[in-house]
Amino acid sequence: MTTAPPQVPFNATLRDGRAVHIRMIEAGDNERLIAFGAALPENDWLHAENDLRSPEVVARLVNARDAEHWRQIVAVAPDGAIVAYASARQLPGRSSHVADIQLIVDKAWRRCGLGSVMAGEIVAHARKLGVDKVFVDMVEEQTAGQAIFTRLGFKLEGRLINHIRDRQGKPHNLVVLAHHVE
């Protein structure tokens, strides 16, 4: 498990030589986030809790940029487009010692290490929220996401059978990976 502190803002060079700037979400990111959401493959909405195609959802996320219990980061390409989004959010009430993580990368920017860079950074932010446990859930078919978080020290903690249905109505298992902070 990474123990590095949060680094944002920083520049990263990906395995294919492309560069991104990684920073906290900012006021004025709305249109860039909506464009990012609109370009994601339809299947990705199986994995996402927040529908970034929706201006209302995006406005809620951007408005929460200074919320104490929420950290959100984006990767920005040289042309200014957002190409990845990640968040860590402390849960309310009886699970306030737990944070959940979301991570999503533009299809054209995958397999270059960006998901791993974003995951390491957002987990560092999650730890700074002061929680005892960090978890991420995803459909079982999402092997890339599982590979990323397993490398960061997360362990499989649960499998919910047929917990998610896609747009065609086909059921999918949901896996939960978690890390308990020492």
Ligand SMILES: CC(C)(COP(=O)(O)OP(=O)(O)OC[C@H]1O[C@@H](n2cnc3c(N)ncnc32)[C@H](O)[C@@H]1OP(=O)(O)O)[C@@H](O)C(=O)NCCC(=O)NCCS
């Ligand atoms: C999961 C996701 C974030 C990965 O982003 P990425 O930028 O491609 O990730 P990386 O390039 O850092 O890949 C990390 C590792 O995942 C594995 N991986 C990546 N893509 C894979 C694929 N298509 N098939 C199998 N393994 C894959 C590899 O082990 C890879 O490491 P390696 O390239 O060193 O072998 C991206 O696919 C995505 O946004 N998916 C939809 C949303 C989602 O499922 N989020 C995860 C749960 S919150």
